[in-house]
Amino acid sequence: MRVEYINPFVEAAFSILKEVLGDDLSRGELYLKATSQPILGVTAIVGLAGDVEGRVLIDLTEKTAMKIASAMNGEEMTTLNELAKATITELANMITAQAVTKLSELGFTFDLTPPTIITGEKMEITNYEVEALIVPIETSHGKLEINVALRERN
Amino acid sequence: MKTKADFPNINDRQPEGLKDDGNPFRVLIIDDSMFVTKQINQILTSEGFEIVGSANNGESGVEKYKELYPNIDLVTMDITMPKMDGVECLEKIIEFDKDAKVIMISALGKQDLVKKSLLIGAKNYIVKPLDRNKVLERVVTTLKKQ
Numbered sequence A: 001m002r003v004e005y006i007n008p009f010v011e012a013a014f015s016i017l018k019e020v021l022g023d024d025l026s027r028g029e030l031y032l033k034a035t036s037q038p039i040l041g042v043t044a045i046v047g048l049a050g051d052v053e054g055r056v057l058i059d060l061t062e063k064t065a066m067k068i069a070s071a072m073n074g075e076e077m078t079t080l081n082e083l084a085k086a087t088i089t090e091l092a093n094m095i096t097a098q099a100v101t102k103l104s105e106l107g108f109t110f111d112l113t114p115p116t117i118i119t120g121e122k123m124e125i126t127n128y129e130v131e132a133l134i135v136p137i138e139t140s141h142g143k144l145e146i147n148v149a150l151r152e153r154n
Numbered sequence B: 001m002k003t004k005a006d007f008p009n010i011n012d013r014q015p016e017g018l019k020d021d022g023n024p025f026r027v028l029i030i031d032d033s034m035f036v037t038k039q040i041n042q043i044l045t046s047e048g049f050e051i052v053g054s055a056n057n058g059e060s061g062v063e064k065y066k067e068l069y070p071n072i073d074l075v076t077m078d079i080t081m082p083k084m085d086g087v088e089c090l091e092k093i094i095e096f097d098k099d100a101k102v103i104m105i106s107a108l109g110k111q112d113l114v115k116k117s118l119l120i121g122a123k124n125y126i127v128k129p130l131d132r133n134k135v136l137e138r139v140v141t142t143l144k145k146q
């Protein structure tokens, strides 16, 4: 997978997180994973189809998800209820929408699916035929991983 | 009728959500996100606006608008929603009431749909993430437009 594909998602995540959390962020080292990988517990999935295809995950632990949802709602949340999930969905929605704007400026056109949220412990995700690139982002509420597996359609 | 005294956090000015006669502007929120709906609701009610309804898809959005009409001053409209999207919902509302004041709420990356909505008759748009100042500024400007 080409690294160019992940950068718009990382930049978008940075700018949106900064805006909604008013937070200091830092970017971790990019890493690559082939085949199966564990996911952290709360995962928003967005599918892409067009010139490039695949999926983007925004992955975080339940604890971090609740802290971010609490911050975005201005109220303490102690369970991952419907509102907390809707909040993380909206976060994923804003990040991917902004990233897509950047990718389309680079000349790629494609459609996005609305985000789907998956929650649970000890889950794994498996990609065939394309490896995933992952960039961790540290916020004051915990770590969030941008996990992108995309390829050009031929 | 509400007065300034009902909004003690707002010092010396008339809350933006109240008309000259002291009655609140009435707003319908059409959005499938519980988070966004709550966010808009909180921002607007804190300025005295009255949220008279909400709908989580375009179909029920059109129905709610017709139910509330003519006692409705403003609609906030999401774009991506199940059953009927915000652009089609806007079209149906404008068909029914050509003077409807609708503000599109959009994530970045939907510029084409925002442009289309403005051509159909949306009066304004707001790009997410939403914050208090951005929302109030657009809502107030839109209400002043004739």
Ligand SMILES: [Mg+2]
Pocket (backbone or CB within 6 Å): B031, B032, B033, B078, B079, B080, B081
């Ligand atoms: Mg929506």
